[in-house]
Amino acid sequence: MAKARGNGKDVVIEVRDVVVGFGxxxxxxxVDLDVYRGEILGFVGGSGAGKTVLMRTIIGLLPxxxxxxxxxxxxxxxxxxxxxxxxxxxxxxxxQQGALFSSLTVRExxxxxxxxxxxxxxxxxxxxxxxxxxxxxxxxxxxxKFPAELSGGMTKRVALARAxxxxxxxxxxxxxxxGLDPIGAGDFDELIATLQRTLGLTVFMVTHDLDSxxxxxxxxxxxxxxxxxxxxxxxxxxxxxxxxxxSYFRGKRSRASGATRAQT
Amino acid sequence: xxxxxxxxxxxxxxxxxxxAGAWIAKNARSLEAQIDVAxxxxxTINEVSIDMAGVERLDTFGAWLLERLVRAFSARGxxxxxxxxxxxxxxxxxxVHAVTPExxxxxGPSQITYALASxxxxxxxxxTSFAAFVNxxxxxxxxxxxxxxxxxxxxxxxxVHQLDNVGWRGLPIILLITFLVGCIIxxxxxxxxxxxxxxxxxxxxxxxxxxxELGVLIVCIMVAGRSGSAYTAELGSMKMREExxxxxxxxxxxxxxxxxxxVVALIIGVPILTFFGSMAALYxxxxxxxxxxxxxxxxxxxxxxEAISLDHFKVGIIKAPFMALIIGVxxxxxxxxxxxxxxxxxxxxxxSVVESIFLVIVLDGFFAIFFAxxxx
Numbered sequence: 001m002a003k004a005r006g007n008g009k010d011v012v013i014e015v016r017d018v019v020v021g022f023g024x025x026x027x028x029x030x031v032d033l034d035v036y037r038g039e040i041l042g043f044v045g046g047s048g049a050g051k052t053v054l055m056r057t058i059i060g061l062l063p064x065x066x067x068x069x070x071x072x073x074x075x076x077x078x079x080x081x082x083x084x085x086x087x088x089x090x091x092x093x094x095x096q097q098g099a100l101f102s103s104l105t106v107r108e109x110x111x112x113x114x115x116x117x118x119x120x121x122x123x124x125x126x127x128x129x130x131x132x133x134x135x136x137x138x139x140x141x142x143x144x145k146f147p148a149e150l151s152g153g154m155t156k157r158v159a160l161a162r163a164x165x166x167x168x169x170x171x172x173x174x175x176x177x178x179g180l181d182p183i184g185a186g187d188f189d190e191l192i193a194t195l196q197r198t199l200g201l202t203v204f205m206v207t208h209d210l211d212s213x214x215x216x217x218x219x220x221x222x223x224x225x226x227x228x229x230x231x232x233x234x235x236x237x238x239x240x241x242x243x244x245x246x247s248y249f250r251g252k253r254s255r256a257s258g259a260t261r262a263q264t
Numbered sequence: 265x266x267x268x269x270x271x272x273x274x275x276x277x278x279x280x281x282x283x284a285g286a287w288i289a290k291n292a293r294s295l296e297a298q299i300d301v302a303x304x305x306x307x308t309i310n311e312v313s314i315d316m317a318g319v320e321r322l323d324t325f326g327a328w329l330l331e332r333l334v335r336a337f338s339a340r341g342x343x344x345x346x347x348x349x350x351x352x353x354x355x356x357x358x359x360v361h362a363v364t365p366e367x368x369x370x371x372g373p374s375q376i377t378y379a380l381a382s383x384x385x386x387x388x389x390x391x392t393s394f395a396a397f398v399n400x401x402x403x404x405x406x407x408x409x410x411x412x413x414x415x416x417x418x419x420x421x422x423x424v425h426q427l428d429n430v431g432w433r434g435l436p437i438i439l440l441i442t443f444l445v446g447c448i449i450x451x452x453x454x455x456x457x458x459x460x461x462x463x464x465x466x467x468x469x470x471x472x473x474x475x476x477e478l479g480v481l482i483v484c485i486m487v488a489g490r491s492g493s494a495y496t497a498e499l500g501s502m503k504m505r506e507e508x509x510x511x512x513x514x515x516x517x518x519x520x521x522x523x524x525x526x527v528v529a530l531i532i533g534v535p536i537l538t539f540f541g542s543m544a545a546l547y548x549x550x551x552x553x554x555x556x557x558x559x560x561x562x563x564x565x566x567x568x569x570e571a572i573s574l575d576h577f578k579v580g581i582i583k584a585p586f587m588a589l590i591i592g593v594x595x596x597x598x599x600x601x602x603x604x605x606x607x608x609x610x611x612x613x614x615x616s617v618v619e620s621i622f623l624v625i626v627l628d629g630f631f632a633i634f635f636a637x638x639x640x
Contacts, residue, residue: 102604102605102606102607103605103606103607114289118289118290118292119292119293120289120292120293120325121292121293121296124292124296124325124328124329127328127332128324128325128328130363130364131324131328131360131363132324134362134363134364135324135359135360135363139364140364146604146605147604147605148603148604148605149604164324166289167288167289167323167324167325194355194359197355198355198356198359199323199324199356200352
């Protein structure tokens with residue numbers, strides 16, 4: 001079904017027949033998924049279903065047993081190291097716990113990828129650290145802090161700023177709103193949507209947050225029974241009769257968000 | 265590389281800047297230079313218009329540099345306008361426009377002030393770590409007292425586990441090292457004493473040195489490196505993952521649950537290891553005396569009986585539990601001092617090993633004076 005929707009759209013991530021497992025346990029069993037340029041894809045599934053596993057497989061942190069993964073039309077399974085590095089600079093990753101370098105300050109964390117990969121003057125480097133930080137809604141008072149001194153929400157924002165440091169075309173977000181209060185989570189969703197519009201990003205978002213799915217995601221892909229069982233808009237999800245989708249999108253927890261959505 | 269990204273034409277007081285090409289991160293260096301040229305223009309300019317229509321691509325880097333350009337002219341009191349911006353990029357430019365300029369970077373302190381400050385800081389650190397040491401020693405005593413009142417509270421399983429780690433698993437390497445040290449001392453003794461024909465006194469030297477000093481010192485240094493560092497790293501990572509806080513909120517005393525069994529395991533384990541280590545060293549010494557110095561084993565044992573008394577053995581063994589206490593307390597203090605970062609864990613682990621070895625040797629010095637004055 002993903003293929004049918006792909007007509008005329010630019011596919012930036014193409015996952016085909018990917019199998020990933022640990023020992024005897026197969027987590028992903030011949031998974032297919034397309035992500036189109038400029039969309040925000042919400043990737044959902046039960047806890048432990050393997051959402052993060054697929055994300056980590058795409059970004060090359062986990063080995064796959066079978067299948068191909070193409071990003072920007074380059075088959076990462078056959079790409080040379082140089083090609084891989086070129087692609088890696090075109091994506092940014094926000095890890096679930098932020099994964100900020102604990103021995104570097106916020107400023108150094110933000111500047112690290114820029115300093116490594118680009119030829120930029122020290123003055124611009126400093127100004128950019130401030131600009132990126134303000135874009136994610138933080139002020140300069142956190143610049144000299146260490147990650148251990150930040151709150152959960154601040155860590156997420158700094159980590160997002162670092163993921164965006166190189167102005168990537170794709171951003172992978174692993175549960176960006178988990179651990180944030182509803183207001184903070186709403187702000188974060190809005191931030192992602194704004195940044196997506198302003199920077200023209202493609203966003204691959206692993207999430208559990210139904211509000212995020214409603215408010216910011218253009219399309220939703222669902223992982224269940226080791227496969228992507230559905231991909232499409234929120235309306236498609238709500239209309240589906242698949243039992244897992246029904247309980248996920250039309251269960252108790254989703255009613256409130258469904259109601260607010262009906263009002264607006 | 266030096267593609268023209270910004271071109272200026274001045275008409276009287278009016279400056280027209282035409283932007284072109286890709287204003288992206290890759291071109292940041294040359295773009296910055298061209299912007300510096302544009303803003304550095306002399307003469308009276310009171311109106312600036314920037315035409316962005318020719319820009320094919322724009323990212324945050326380019327948007328920021330545009331903003332810097334606008335701000336530079338605004339600061340000079342020029343009326344600045346940006347035209348022809350593609351609608352896609354407008355929100356990005358607005359976003360960057362909202363960034364408040366960073367206050368001028370604070371000037372760092374001068375070299376001398378910095379040097380003085382770091383000396384002061386290290387002195388203060390010595391003070392605070394001494395206070396922490398005494399504090400923990402007190403906490404351990406209190407916990408021990410509480411456990412003595414209610415022996416069932418003592419974590420016996422934990423103690424056995426720690427004893428296994430500290431003692432049993434450490435035994436092979438400690439036996440090997442003390443054995444080798446015994447061999448080396450004996451060899452050196454035979455070599456040099458032989459020049460005076462005093463070979464047989466090697467036995468006295470090996471016996472006294474090993475039992476009084478070397479056995480316990482080598483064991484303590486090994487234990488500090490092996491178990492002290494492990495304690496610090498364990499406690500430090502537990503601290504980082506808030507496990508210690510969790511224990512506390514459940515109503516457990518971390519000192520009683522985590523620290524006491526570890527320190528007690530060391531206090532029990534180190535004397536035992538010292539005994540075995542000393543025996544291994546004597547064995548190594550005897551072996552070298554026989555094979556290298558031609559002193560028959562029965563002669564060695566005979567001479568050893570005459571040379572050493574029980575006092576020598578006691579001196580070594582009495583020191584062991586005190587040294588173990590120092591190693592244990594230092595390891596725990598440093599473990600609990602770990603802060604959030606991975607770097608701090610490494611730092612405290614190093615500090616734990618260095619400090620405990622240093623303190624063990626200092627304590628050994630005090631013991632030497634003490635035993636000499638009571639004639640042991």
